[in-house]
Amino acid sequence: EVQLLESGGGLVQPGGSLRLSCAASGFTFSDYAMIWVRQAPGKGLEWVSGISKSGGSTYYADSVKGRLTISRDNSKNTLFLQMNSLRAEDAAVYYCAKAQWPGYPMGYLDFWGQGTLVTVSS
Amino acid sequence: QSVLTQPPSASGTPGQRVTMSCSASRSNIGSNTINWYQHLPGTAPKLLIYDNDQRPSGVPDRFSGSRSGTSASLAIGGLQSEDEADYYCASWDETLNGLVFGTGTRVTVL
Numbered sequence: 001e002v003q004l005l006e007s008g009g010g011l012v013q014p015g016g017s018l019r020l021s022c023a024a025s026g027f028t029f030s031d032y033a034m035i036w037v038r039q040a041p042g043k044g045l046e047w048v049s050g051i052s053k054s055g056g057s058t059y060y061a062d063s064v065k066g067r068l069t070i071s072r073d074n075s076k077n078t079l080f081l082q083m084n085s086l087r088a089e090d091a092a093v094y095y096c097a098k099a100q101w102p103g104y105p106m107g108y109l110d111f112w113g114q115g116t117l118v119t120v121s122s
Numbered sequence: 123q124s125v126l127t128q129p130p131s132a133s134g135t136p137g138q139r140v141t142m143s144c145s146a147s148r149s150n151i152g153s154n155t156i157n158w159y160q161h162l163p164g165t166a167p168k169l170l171i172y173d174n175d176q177r178p179s180g181v182p183d184r185f186s187g188s189r190s191g192t193s194a195s196l197a198i199g200g201l202q203s204e205d206e207a208d209y210y211c212a213s214w215d216e217t218l219n220g221l222v223f224g225t226g227t228r229v230t231v232l
Contacts, residue, residue, distance in 0.1 A: 035221065037167075045159070045167065045210050047221035059220050095166065105214035106221070108157040110178065112166040 002026035002111040004096050009116030016086050016120075022079040022096030022113055030054075030074040033099035033106040036081050038092035039115075048094070049081065053102035064090075083118070091120045125150065126211050126224035133230040134201045142227040144211035146192035151213040151222075156194040158187055161208045161226075170209070171196060198229070206231045 008020040022034070036048040049070040050059045058070050069082040079096050093115040100107025125147045134140040144156060158171035169178055171187035174194060184199045198205055211224040 037221075037223075039161075044208070044226040045161065045212075045223045047212075047223060050221065061220055062218075097167075100172075104219070105154055108155075108169055108172040109159070109167075109212075110169050110172075112168070114166050 002098065004098065004111060004113035006094065006096055006113045006116040009094065009118045011119045011121065012086055013122050014086060014088060014120055018083045018086065018118060020081040020083065020094055020096075020116060020118075022081075024077045024079065024096075024098070027098065027111075029072075029077040031102060033102055033104070034070075034072060034079045035097045035099055035106065035109055036070060036079075037095045037097060037109075037112075038090075038118075039095070040089070040092040043092075046092075050099065050104070050106055051079070052104065057103060059104065086118075086120045088120050091118055093117050125215060125218075125222050126213065128209075128211060128224040128227045130225070131228050131230065133232055134198075135232045136201055136203060138201050139197060139199045140201050140229060141195055141197045142209060142229070144194040144196070144224050146213070150215045150217040151192065152216050154214040154216070156187070156189055156211050156213045158194075158196050159210045159212065161210065163208070167210070201229075201231055203231050205229060 005023045035050045067085045095115045097109035098111040155173040159167045160170045161167040174189040175187045
């Protein structure tokens with residue numbers, strides 16, 4: 001059974017940093033691209049970032065470029081999102097998801113985690 | 123900004139057929155397929171339709187998808203109370219080099 005478990009969310013001040021993790025199990029993690037998607041309060045789903053199966057290619061939404069960094073550790077079946085210079089508009093539930101393909105375009109997202117909440121407030 | 127536009131809401135009584143559209147504002151989705159996700163607040167989103175019109179195993183056949191050019195539609199035939207959720211279309215955008223989600227449609231079962 002595929003499982004994706006996010007962690008690392010919490011309350012952070014504007015300008016602060018946070019590192020999200022997504023522990024994957026139930027599939028060969030190193031064979032697939034992975035994605036981060038977020039949902040701000042009262043808003044729709046927004047794609048944040050994607051990474052190829054090897055980690056060699058990364059993609060970002062314009063709204064997070066230069067501040068958020070996606071990475072993965074295939075030896076530990078774990079996806080990460082390093083979040084720096086956080087802004088109020090980054091507050092959201094962050095979901096990790098498994099992509100259909102190993103690289104870009106990554107296809108559909110067939111499994112999702114339950115999400116982790118990031119709150120940005122002073 | 124989203125380049126996939128959906129109506130904000132749709133509704134129906136149990137057993138009715140409900141449809142919702144997904145329109146691309148430009149042709150940058152190209153030949154990339156459109157996928158649909160169902161999202162109940164507080165839960166993990168779920169893949170509902172992939173490759174424009176394919177249903178993953180386990181998705182009831184009352185859900186169907188179609189596509190014509192840069193527009194797509196999701197239909198729910200025989201609406202049930204558990205179908206009350208938010209529905210998003212999504213596709214890869216060749217210009218943005220990223221995934222774009224539609225604006226979302228909230229389905230209410232009356």
